[in-house]
Amino acid sequence: MxxxxxxxxxxxxxxxxxxxxxxxxxxxxxxxxxxxxxxxIHKNTNCKPAHALGDELAAKIISLKQSELYRDANFLHFQELLSRHENITISYSALHSLLTKAKIQSPKKRRRFKPHRRRKRKLQEGLLIQMDATPFEWFGSGDKYALHGAIDDATGKIVGLYLTKNECLMGYWEVTRQIVLNHGIPVSLYTDRHAIFLSTVATRLSVEDQLAGKVINDTQFGRAMNELGITIIPARSPQAKGRVERLWETLQSRLPIEFKLAGISTIDQANEFLLKYIPLFNQMFAVEPVNAVSAFRTVSSKLNIDTVLCVKLTRSVDAGGVFSFYNKHFKVITKPSLPLLPPKAKISVLVSPHIGIAVEWKLQLYPVLPYIKPVKKEPVAPSSKQKSTWRPPDSHYYKYGHTLINKVSFEDTDKDILAMLESIFLCKYA
Incomplete structure (x- = not known):
C-alpha cells in the first residue's frame, strides 16, 4: 500500500x-x-457477532444435551424440545455446530445411502392408508409394547396411534376408529399379511380353487372393512409399505423421550398422550397433497361404529330367546320398541370392549343378560329290598362277651391259691 x-x-x-x-x-x-x-484491518476482527450465542446459553445447551432427559434425542428433535420445554430458540445449523464442537454426536445413525425406486405418493388424502404395528421398549423399562399406527400415503399424516401389550385385533380396531371418527372412511388400507388381516388359509388357494369359485371366509377385521367399504391391499414385503416403516424409525427415536419428559409409564397414559401428540407430529412432518380434494368419505349418521368394529359370530336362539356362547348361556332382552325374536332365529352376537355383549337381528340391536338354565333333577331308582341277616349282640360271648368275664390271673399270691385248693379238695361232702 x-x-x-x-x-x-x-x-x-x-x-x-x-x-x-x-x-x-x-x-x-x-x-x-x-x-x-x-x-x-477489518473492523469486525476479534469482535463477537451481535447475533452469536452467549457463553452461558451455549454452556446451558450443552449441559441439557448431556443430561439424562435429552441424551438420546437426535439434533433435530433436541432443537424442537429446547423450543417447547426450555424456551430456547436456536437454528439447526447453529445447534449442530455448537454440539459438534463440543464433540457430541447425534445418536441417530446414518446408514450408507442405497439407491432405490421411490413409489410416488397418492394424489389425494385418504386414497391409501398404510397400517402396521411395531414392538418396542417405549418406557425404557425393558418391557416391549406394540404401537399400532396408520399413516396417510399422500400427506404423510399420522391418522391413528394406539398402544397395547401385544399386536392384536383391538389395537387395529382402535386405530381404525380414530381414522373414521377424525377423518372419514378411506378408500383402501395397505397392510402386511398378518393373520389379523388375511386368513392363513387364503394363501393356500390354488388357481384351480379360485377358478372353481372356492371362497375363504374373511377375518373379523376383513369383515369389518367390508362393511365400511374399505379395500385391504396385503403387501408382500416391508419395503412395499416403506412409509409406515420409516414412521416407526422416527417414533422409536422420539416417543421414549417424549414419554420420559411427560412422566408417562403406563399404556393408558401413553394412549391419552398420543392423541395430543399426533397433531404436533403432523405439523412438523406432513406435506400437502397434489390434489387438495380429500378422498375420505363422510361417515353416515346412521352408522354405528361400535357395531362394526367388533367380533361377530352367528348363533341360534331357542323358544325362550336363550342362546349359548362360549359355554355360557345368555337371554335376549326384548323391548316394546323391538320386534320379537322367533324360535330358531339366526342372530349375530356382537362382542367388543365398547358394547360388551349384544345381539343383532335384522339391523336391530338387543341387550342380553346372563342366564342360568335350571338343572333337571335325575330320577331316583327304586331301592331293592335287602336281605336281613341276624347278627349276635355285642354281649354275646363269642363276639364281645369274653371281655365281660374276668380272666384267671397267675399273678395271685400263693395264699390265695392254697385257700382255693382247700375249698375244692378238703371240703366235707354230704
Whole structure:
C-alpha cells in the first residue's frame, strides 16, 4: 500500500495484485493516507457477532444435551424440545455446530445411502392408508409394547396411534376408529399379511380353487372393512409399505423421550398422550397433497361404529330367546320398541370392549343378560329290598362277651391259691 501511495505501483497493478476492485483500492489508499496501516484491518476482527450465542446459553445447551432427559434425542428433535420445554430458540445449523464442537454426536445413525425406486405418493388424502404395528421398549423399562399406527400415503399424516401389550385385533380396531371418527372412511388400507388381516388359509388357494369359485371366509377385521367399504391391499414385503416403516424409525427415536419428559409409564397414559401428540407430529412432518380434494368419505349418521368394529359370530336362539356362547348361556332382552325374536332365529352376537355383549337381528340391536338354565333333577331308582341277616349282640360271648368275664390271673399270691385248693379238695361232702 505504501508503494501505491509513493507512486511505485499504478492503481490497476495494485488492484490486480490484491484481487480487489479499483474502487476498493481507491478507498483503501485514501484511508491509509488519513489513518495509517490500521485501516487495512477489518473492523469486525476479534469482535463477537451481535447475533452469536452467549457463553452461558451455549454452556446451558450443552449441559441439557448431556443430561439424562435429552441424551438420546437426535439434533433435530433436541432443537424442537429446547423450543417447547426450555424456551430456547436456536437454528439447526447453529445447534449442530455448537454440539459438534463440543464433540457430541447425534445418536441417530446414518446408514450408507442405497439407491432405490421411490413409489410416488397418492394424489389425494385418504386414497391409501398404510397400517402396521411395531414392538418396542417405549418406557425404557425393558418391557416391549406394540404401537399400532396408520399413516396417510399422500400427506404423510399420522391418522391413528394406539398402544397395547401385544399386536392384536383391538389395537387395529382402535386405530381404525380414530381414522373414521377424525377423518372419514378411506378408500383402501395397505397392510402386511398378518393373520389379523388375511386368513392363513387364503394363501393356500390354488388357481384351480379360485377358478372353481372356492371362497375363504374373511377375518373379523376383513369383515369389518367390508362393511365400511374399505379395500385391504396385503403387501408382500416391508419395503412395499416403506412409509409406515420409516414412521416407526422416527417414533422409536422420539416417543421414549417424549414419554420420559411427560412422566408417562403406563399404556393408558401413553394412549391419552398420543392423541395430543399426533397433531404436533403432523405439523412438523406432513406435506400437502397434489390434489387438495380429500378422498375420505363422510361417515353416515346412521352408522354405528361400535357395531362394526367388533367380533361377530352367528348363533341360534331357542323358544325362550336363550342362546349359548362360549359355554355360557345368555337371554335376549326384548323391548316394546323391538320386534320379537322367533324360535330358531339366526342372530349375530356382537362382542367388543365398547358394547360388551349384544345381539343383532335384522339391523336391530338387543341387550342380553346372563342366564342360568335350571338343572333337571335325575330320577331316583327304586331301592331293592335287602336281605336281613341276624347278627349276635355285642354281649354275646363269642363276639364281645369274653371281655365281660374276668380272666384267671397267675399273678395271685400263693395264699390265695392254697385257700382255693382247700375249698375244692378238703371240703366235707354230704
Amino acid at each position: 505504501q508503494k501505491l501511495v509513493d507512486g511505485d505501483f499504478t492503481l490497476a497493478q495494485a488492484a490486480s495484485s490484491l484481487g480487489l476492485s479499483n474502487r476498493q483500492v481507491i478507498r483503501l489508499k485514501k484511508g491509509f493516507i488519513q489513518e495509517g496501516p490500521a485501516v487495512l
